[in-house]
Amino acid sequence: MILKTKSPQNAKSAQAIAGQKQEHNVAFFLRRAYKDNPEVLVINDFKFSFNDETAQIDHLIVYPYGFILLESKSIKGHVKVNKQQEWTRSYSKQWSGMPSPIKQVELQQALLKQLLNHHRLDVLGKMFGIKQGFSGRCWDHLCVVSSDAIIDRKSMPKAVSEKLVKSEFLVEKLQKIMKLRNKIIRVVNVYDTRPYFNKEELDSIGSFLINQHLDTTAEPSIVPQAAPKLAQPIAKPVVTRPQPIEQASVVEATTMIRVALQCKHCGESTNYTPMYGKFGYYIKCNQCTKNTPMKQACPQCKNKQTRVQKSQETYTLNCQECSFSQQIV
Structure with a gap:
């Protein structure tokens, strides 16, 4: 096979x-x-x-x-x-x-x-x-x-x-x-x-x-940027727009967004056990004993093409669409 x-x-x-x-x-x-x-x-x-x-x-x-x-x-x-x-x-x-x-x-x-x-x-x-x-x-x-x-x-x-x-x-x-x-x-x-x-x-x-498996063939999506504007007089308001703040929020998005796990059956968010099964990584709720997949839609772009990987005791959610990567908590 x-x-x-x-x-x-x-x-x-x-x-x-x-x-x-x-x-x-x-x-x-x-x-x-x-x-x-x-x-x-x-x-x-x-x-x-x-x-x-x-x-x-x-x-x-x-x-x-x-x-x-x-x-x-x-x-x-x-x-x-x-x-x-x-x-x-x-x-x-x-x-x-x-x-x-x-x-x-x-x-x-x-x-x-x-x-x-x-x-x-x-x-x-x-x-x-x-x-x-x-x-x-x-x-x-x-x-x-x-x-x-x-x-x-x-x-x-x-x-x-x-x-x-x-x-x-x-x-x-x-x-x-x-x-x-x-x-x-x-x-x-x-x-x-x-x-x-x-x-x-x-x-x-x-x-x-x-x-x-690490998929290195999928290229990260490129966000088109506006063409550089011609120099404008200092007095014009376009120069004083807080554009750097908006760009900084994009750069820091991966550090600001956290991926939280909770049981989809009872809502428990702390009392669970990480496990691995036939369909990938999941958590077993110690309250209701039911299972919930760790894999979920990307918090940044909402795309469902994500993958969960484990390194020692750390679980990470990786998005194949926008290259978002964050530890699962």
Whole structure:
């Protein structure tokens, strides 16, 4: 199941265009293989932040046993990796070094694991009184290169070679890693001892991750400003109009507007518990025990295209229309 498609980008350089083409190519193979499979959740171009760090994952796969991160690389010539796992590539018969995409995706994986473990109770809850986590699940990562790349696997370390795959063989490689046994429909393989997510947990993880995505493609709306006026005599009243005060109110709007939460059923505004569920963040009223979504219309422009994000114990309402952002109280 495809939870998020590849985000559109305005690539200009030849290298950026080639990289974008490779990512679209990988997204194509993933869509063909898993668009109708409820056991495999695919998130393309996933960008998130945690603990003041930001990461961008080209393709993220969530399945009943764990997670697979894919780093797409457009490599048209030869690629070699020495025993120290240092990468080199050829372009127009010229060899040059390149950053290791394996090391890059390992950093992304570490941050994603920290994010999920921090929110594990929100996403997974408890089972038999035991706090569930994500560290014990299956975590894999691959580098997917162009199908016309020439890979020198003879001199390449085995650990690197196993994580390097061409686009056309990607799905076959994923099937070997996932080894799906239809856990969701409860057909259990007694020889498979891997811990797994049930259908409800898998859906909760997918919803949580989509809610964490940082959409950088939406450009903030530009408020048209009046053309500058010609200089006027000082005696004219137009010069003395309190226009700077009006502009200051616009600049300070985000600091003056506060987003308050209250139960939509009984009106309680202090005695509630923040929680996370299938449809995002919400508050559970401790008075009437009913739920109220944290997501609401933007207080500044009244647009409903908003998103709630959590950083540690802080919840923030972000508007995709006017870029308003404010802590929820």
